[in-house]
Amino acid sequence: MDNSEFLSRQTHLLHKMQPNSICLLPASGLVTRSRDTEFPFRQDSYFHYLCGFPEPDAWLVLSNHQEYSKGMSVLFCLDKDPTMEIWHGRRVGPKQAKQQYPVNMAFAEDELGERLLDLIDGHQNLYFAQGHNPNADELVFSLLQALRDAPKQSRQAPASLIDSRIILDEMRLFKSTTEIELMRKAAAIATQAHMRAMRFVAADKNEYHLEAEIHHEFAMQGAKYPAYGTIVGAGDNACILHYTENNQVLKDGDLVLIDAGCEWQGYAADITRTFPVSGQFSEQQKQLYELVLRAQLAAFEQIKPNNTIKQASDVAVAVITQGLLDLDILKGDLTDNIKQQNYRxxxxxxxxxxxxxxxxxVGNYKIDGQDRPLKPGMVLTVEPGIYIAPDAKVDNKWRGIGIRIEDNLLITTSGYENLTLAAPKTINDIEALMLTKSG
Known part of the structure; x- marks a missing residue:
């Protein structure tokens, strides 16, 4: 992503902040996995959104104080250290950071405390995401207290503390042209991974074999990490919504539900597909699958500017509830079942x-207590599902079947663009693709 994108975001934030304000944004730190090893580093999303700097333990400071006509940006980052870099990898360092990233100034992280006192001093308002990063909270509040305790040094703490997420969440909700292109790429890679899993699946393989195929496809296309814990649920494991054990053997006759998406340059894809281990749906599986697909397609018809997610959800609920009644899984009247939420x-x-x-x-789903209208530039998932537990009080032929179909939709001026359209989801398309299994 070009620095002009980050500079545009910084400028927008500075204009939205009250006059004479400063904003502090900490980067993520390393997270211990066990003893002296860490999880792979993933940058804080707010920090990445505003500057793209990829290292831990950094800070970004933005100010619209009147003495800065175009605003001011300062980066604090780990200093160059030849010994540490031998053990843990190269660092950008302040000098190169100033040249390479969209900031006016850059300093070593070990100067943070002293310089932040000077930078915060005299601002009327402090924008900071309290509670988002406990370690950052501790530092910021200690600095504020130091400023309050130093009137004789003519220091002044900000009079108000404002949550920066109020502005940033709304900014992040609406994707720029650049962001949309990155999300299209993430969706395309994830789509290929799901298709690879459909070709690879076979009885007596394990769920984690499918997970490995998916992650391999991500990495081979340049998306090193999944965007979240990959779900590969075969049989009744598909009825566990956030199932991530992925350690059971695949059986003929079962469906397998895969919820997996890669992360491309920070942006997530999120696709779910459900398909038969054998390559062919049974009659009962077909009936439930077609019901979920009908619900999704009916919801799609409501996805357009000025409609709401609730409108789409209500339509999906009505289709699913009527379908469950038609299959004798629910009993009674459609209106009563919806009112009593029996479908749940x-x-x-x-x-x-x-x-x-x-x-x-991030982004609010309501405005002033009302469901917010969809607007161009928003990206959302649409993911109805049906999950019939192994002990559900229904005919045995339905038990243990879990199905979800999930796509990623970009709101456009006329409706939506399905970013994940290429991932097969009709029964005919899935079964046709699975005839080309890789073994």
């Missing part, structure tokens, strides 16, 4: 969530 025994999650730098991305 089999469809217990929401239809949609925002998608972006985080797989469950």
């Amino acid at each position: 025994e089999f469809y217990m999650h929401g239809l949609s969530h925002w998608l972006g730098l985080d797989v469950h991305d």
